[in-house]
Amino acid sequence: MDQTALFTMSYGVYVLGTKLENKLNACIINTGMQVTSIPEQISITVAKTNLTHDMVKASGQFSLTTLSEVSALENVKRFGMQSGRDVNKFEGIDYKVDVLGNPYIEDGAVAVLTGKVTQTVDVGTHTIFIASVIDAKDFKENKPMTYAAYRELKAQSMPPTTKNEKIYECTVCHYEYNGEIPFEELPDDYVCPICKQPKSVFKLK
DSSP states (O other), rough: OOOGGGSSSSSBBBEEEEEEEEEEEEESSOOOEEEEEEEEEEEEEETSSSHHHHHHHHHHHEEEEEEBHHHHHHHHHHSSSSSSSTTTTTSSOOOOOOOOOOEEEOOEEEEEEOOOEEEEEOOEEEEEEEEEEEEEEOOOOOOOOOOSHHHHHHHHHSSOTTTOOOOOOEEOOEEEEEOOOOOGGOOOOBBBBTOOOBBBGGEEO
C-alpha cells in the first residue's frame, strides 16, 4: 500500500489546548472537523501517547485553535515537537483562556472553538472525541493552514541534504530522520521522537 496517497486528503493544523486542575497543556493535531451544525458539534482525533489526550479525557473539555497559513513554524515546534511532560508549553508566550479556562493562542490563529466532550471512540492508537461547541471566536484574519501547506513549510525549514543522503520519514507525523547513524542500523525498538511510533512506520523519501 502506498501510504503517501493518504497525504492527499485534506487536513488542517490545529492547537488543541486543555486544562486539568491547575495544569495547562496543548498539542498539535491535524484531524478536527464539524460533525453537525444543529446542534453545533465537532470531533477531534488525538494520539494516546500525548499528555493532552489524557488531560482532555479526564477534563472533558478543550479549546481548538485553527492555525493560519502564515502561522510561524515556531507554533508547530512549540506545541507539536516537545512534550508537556517535560516543559510548560505556554511559558514565555502570550495566551488567553476560553470560557472553561482552556488555554489558546491568538498569534497566528484564525479562530478558536471551545468544546465540551460528549462521546469518545477508541480507535486503537488514537481516541476520537466528539464535543458540543459551547463558544467560538473568529479572528477574521488570513486563511486556515492546510496540512499540505504545513508539510511544504516544514520542508523549506529543513537543512539541505547531500545528494546521496538517505532521509527516512515517519508516515504518521512526518518527522524526518537524518542522524549520523544510518537508519537501517538503528535498533528495532527505535521509536519516532515526536509521535512515539515504531521504526516500521518510517519510509525512505
